[in-house]
Amino acid sequence: MTVVTEEPRVEELLELYEKMALIRATEKAAFDQFMAGLVKGTTHLASGQEAVAVGASAALEPDDYVFATYRGHHHAIARGASPEACLAELMSRATGLCGAKGGSMHLTVADHNMLGSYAIVGAHLPIACGAAWSARLRGTSQVAVAFFGDGATNIGAFHEALNLAAVWRLPVLFVCENNLYMEYTSIKTVTAVAQPAAGRAPAYQLPAEVIDGNDVVAVRQAVASAAARARAGDGPTVIEALTYRHHGHSRTDPGKYRPQEEVDAWLKRDPLLVLAERLRDRGVDQPAIDALDTRAREQVAAAVEAARAAPPPPEDSAFTDVWADGGAQWRT
């Protein structure tokens, strides 16, 4: 089991920073490539929410299950996907994570038990329950983690999942990335309780915690505690991580529905700045931190070049992998 101390070692903090910087650079590249017309369809960028994915991942075992939403690039990378495979997927290349058959909203890294990004709001919460149920029946110590947005807390699947997880005492963590807006609407204005996820947990007699989702160390600590509880057989936990997206909801949404002073306040609490400050407090100098940013940007620049150079998926791949035999045959 991952040993979590209150204050991680400096080396670990540097690793967390590096991962978050890699996600930030990847999201910037995703936006740039979208604006350049090379990313079709839509993207939902997670810039500003990196600490939730990276902090949680640092607290989990490699074989734990992770389920994400259509805003899920950060979870794919946190669980081991390369920026190149992610960007190639977004850019419709054969080398994409899903062979360009999923796209931005469905990044999946099954080799690392990151079992999908789900584009129907709330759908994956019951699915995560099933993975947790399976772990228990198979006698493993794995936990399942469902990451979801604040908007998902008003859909039926959320409530069915919390109830089932509670009555079956499943080793599952429900981690809400509360970025304050469901699409273009303030979550406060459409939700009956002040804390959309944590405020519902008591109804299911589940422990819940509201945390600073922009502090990677706080996320790591909360997820580690919840995972330990789940592994010990003490059931699910709801974590509501307060965070903020730097971009709009999707595509080119400028997010004009958000007050400027609110945006400014959250940008000052950028998770990378928060961690940089922590690193400086621990004696790491700014040039060393800047070097991590530079390295991430270079790695992602190379990933963009590789993705641009990669071929599109072969046309016949449209007719593969409907069925487990690899094919699409539906009739004799």
Next chain:
Amino acid sequence: MADLITYREAVASGIAQEMRRDERVVCLGEDIGAAEGVFKTTTGLFAEFGPERVWDTPISEQAIVGAAMGAAMTGLRPVAEIMFSDFLACCWDYVANEIPKMRYMTGGQVTVPLVVRTANGGGLGFGAQHSQAVENWAFAVPGLKIAAPSTPADMVGLMAAAIRSDDPVLMFEHKALLATKGEPPPADHVLPLGAAEVRRPGGDVTLVALASTVPTALAAAEELAGDGVDAEVLDLRCLIPLDARAVLGSVARTSRLVIVEENPYQGGWGATVASIVAEEGFYDLDAPIRRVAGACVPLPFAANLEQAVVPTAARVADAVRQTLDAA
């Protein structure tokens, strides 16, 4: 001769056969444990396999099918029950958006080997929200396999195949057939998915049927035999994979086709069968294809009204006579 078994017993028997063989097979659903299912289709499972393999759930269709999906993706072989097929609408996101697309969208990274079993169809007077034949709902979604057995032995064999399948399978258990009896299957019976079966050979007309419409078509064939008409009855057994070759082969012999389906005429599976024959077997036909399907109305409650809108042997026989007259 061995004792006959009921279709209802065959459901539990097919599941039990696979649970004995493979410890990864687990069941979940409403009232399926100690209560043994509202249709008594899980009788004996809880007693034999216990609460670690037969799980009662809340009335939470999304949680049932969603959890089954998550379990299937992580090494189990879940068999989820949705009590009435009408309730598939309550978890349609999973049936239509999640389960059948997961493998494809992930570029083959994930498989979803599960079975969703559900009591389907009319005939028991349950009214419009508990009597529909909805196999055509599933038929509209690429990525689902669909079985709908008509006999107890087929139920065992197709249930085994569904549970062993690495693909998601919807198993439609017809309510009107639950009490019917048939020969028990041989030990360890497994059928292939997607192999139609000729229930009654004949040379004058092909009746393509599924689940409850198989006995309807057979009754019509008996009635027609009295008029000297020799009808072939082909039981599709599965909609996906669809045994189109068997249909085309039969039509090549009989030159006439009547499709008997309980789901509504509008968007019913028979339309796809008809279009395949129109495209690929047109020159074998001596008469227009006819479909005897559910009427395009919600299922009414009263027995006489229900009978007015579902396929009956008399309506099938009439349709056959019309195809014969058309020549």
